[in-house]
Amino acid sequence: MKVNAAIHRAFEIGRIDDRLYAAFIEHMGRAIYSGIYEPGHPQADANGFRRDVAQMVRDLNIPAIRYPGGNFVSAYNWEDGIGPKEDRPVRLDLAWRSKESNQVGINEFAVWAEELGLDMMLAVNLGSRGISDARNFMEYVNHPSGTYWSDLRRSHGVEAPYNVKMWCLGNEMDGPWQIGHKEAKEYGRLADETAKALRQLTPGAEMIVCGSSNDEMPTYPDWERGVLEECYENVDYISLHKYFGNSSRDTLNFFGKVEETGRYIQAIAGVIDFVKAKKRAKNDVYICFDEWNVWYHKRAQDSENWKSWDWPEAPALLEEDYNFEDALFIGCLLNEFIRRSDRVKIACIAQLVNVIAPIRAEADGPAWRQSIYWPYQMASLYGRGTALRVSVDGPTYNCTVADDVDYLDVAxxxxxxxxTVSLFIVNRHLDETADLRLALTGFEAATLIDHQVIEGHDLRATNGPGSEPIAPVKGQGVAVEDGTLGGALAPLSYHVVRLKV
Incomplete structure (x- = not known):
């Protein structure tokens, strides 16, 4: 199939916030325990964190991480995770019906995050708790000294405050499954008052209010309107969550769900603009897509298991085995985030290790990179700077979730x-090579730096411990001549093309 495309140096979408490539980790399953933290493991450092996992995280070049939840946070007492470890209580986690040992709390997690150069995005419990506990948590984390909570932190060996700037005001409060679920107006009022209190403690802190848990919620998108009407002037972001699956084994429809995501973002951007106009507000609110990933391989099975098991500690839960098809989808989804980077400023892959994650780690065993690790890494490494508009003229297809879906997805x-200019290209066609000609207007003197490709795998192929066949390799057949990038892109392939300009 022939595809003509073009970019123009002056046709910009907007500046990409580095936090578009952030991550999320929750006290859930084996994400923390035997994921990032496993004292006694051969790869454990002096603080009990796994060096092999840490290196894989470091190689992703992610800027920030959301913690400690997730559904977990809505019944979490943050004070349980501070002080001497031997004195910390074991609690029942109502979100995932398991035991929480509290051996990793805010101070341990902060050590790990600092070692990896990650800014923390902390969530407060607005389910079972409220303003007072959120305020105390921030005081413990951010205040220098001279108060009860700040001096308690110092007594725990942490002299300097963490100065955390990003704060999530609860989690998925629209969901009936959430501990402390609230109606939109009720939650919006609580979020507004909490944001005001927290900003008294940390001027300039960024507040992230809960949007819809997904775009199939019966309250979507009216939830966003109702919440923002209560708190618009005191928040900076509204969060969106969405998970994707292909239980029907319809590959093209699966890929088309990226278009569905674009509509989701566009709808909430419209709600934001409506509320801003209605309130005659001066500030802008952006989107924080702080939970996203493929999640379906073990979802039904594990959903039945965790509802009936007898409160195990750090059980294996939602440990998806990602395949080549998932990697292609993630490449397309990241392209959509780049194309929507004027409205989406923060996005967090959910989660980072073991639980629906790009990195897997066996207890007392090896760690490995799943197929989805690679497009995530490529976008994080090279998808920085300014997003450019891309015009694509080529074959399209219709599917259940969208019409006129481009076979060739380009960001x-x-x-x-x-x-540099970086191009992220996915040929979604099942069996046709794309003959691409992409005009580089304004970049006529561009030269090829690198071409990486993931291709040639069975859609159901996976990586595993000791074997990572799905990974980028040096690409061939792409060249720049007379201000045009051209080449043949195989069906079902992911490409990163980097140009010096």
Missing amino acids: ATHDEQAG
Whole structure:
């Protein structure tokens, strides 16, 4: 199939916030315990964190991480995770019907995050708790000294405050499954008052209010309107969550769900604009897509298991085995985030290790990179700077969730400081090679730096311990000539093309 495309140096979408490539980790399953933290493991450091997992996280070059939940946070007492470890209580986690040992709390997690250069995005419990506990948590974390909570932190060996700037005001409060579920107006009022209190403690802190748990919720998108009408002037972001699956084994429809995501973002952007106009507000509110990933391989099975098991500690839960098809989908989804980076400023893959994650780790065993690790890494490494508009003229297809879906999915970024343009391209066609001609208007002197490709795998192929066949390799057959990028892109392939400009 022939595809003509074009970018123009002056046709910009907007500046990409580095936090578009953030991550999320929750006290859930084996994400923390035997995921990032496993004292006694051969790869454990002096603090009990796994070096092999840490290196894989470091290689992703992610800027920030959301913690400690998730559904977990809505019944979590943060004070349980501070002080001497031997004195910490074991609690029942109502979200995932398991025991929480509290051996990792805010101070341990902060050590790990600092070691990896990650800014923390902390969530407060607005389910079973409220303003007072959120305020105390921030005081413990951010206040220098001279107060009860700040001096308690110092007594725990942490002299300097963490100065955390990003704060999630609860989690999925629209969901009836959430401990402390609330109606939109009720939650919006609580979020507003909590945000005001927290900003007294940390001026300039960024507040993230809960949007819809997904775009199939019966209250979507009116939930966002109701919440923002109560708290618009005191928040900076509204969160969106969405998980994706292909239980029907319809590959093209699965890929088409990226278009569905674009509609979701566009709808909430419209709600934001409506509320801003209605309130005559001066501030802007952006989108924080702080939970996203493929989740279906073990979802039904594990949903039945965790509802009936007898409160195990760090059980294996939602440990998806991601395949090549999932990697192609994640590449397309990241492209959509780049294309929507004028409205989506923060996005967090959910989760980072073991639980629906790009990294897997066996207890007392090896760690490995799943198929989805690679497009996530490529976008994080090279999808920085400014997003450029891409015009694509080529064959399209219709599916259940969307019409006129381009077989060739393309996103482009311009890093002016580095003097590079990066193109992220997925050929979604099941069996046709794409003959691409992409005009580089304004970048006529561009030269090829690198071409990486993931291709040639069975859609159901996976990576595993000791074997990672799904990974980028050096691409061939792409060249730049007379201001045009051209080449043949195999069916079902993911490409990163980097140009010096």
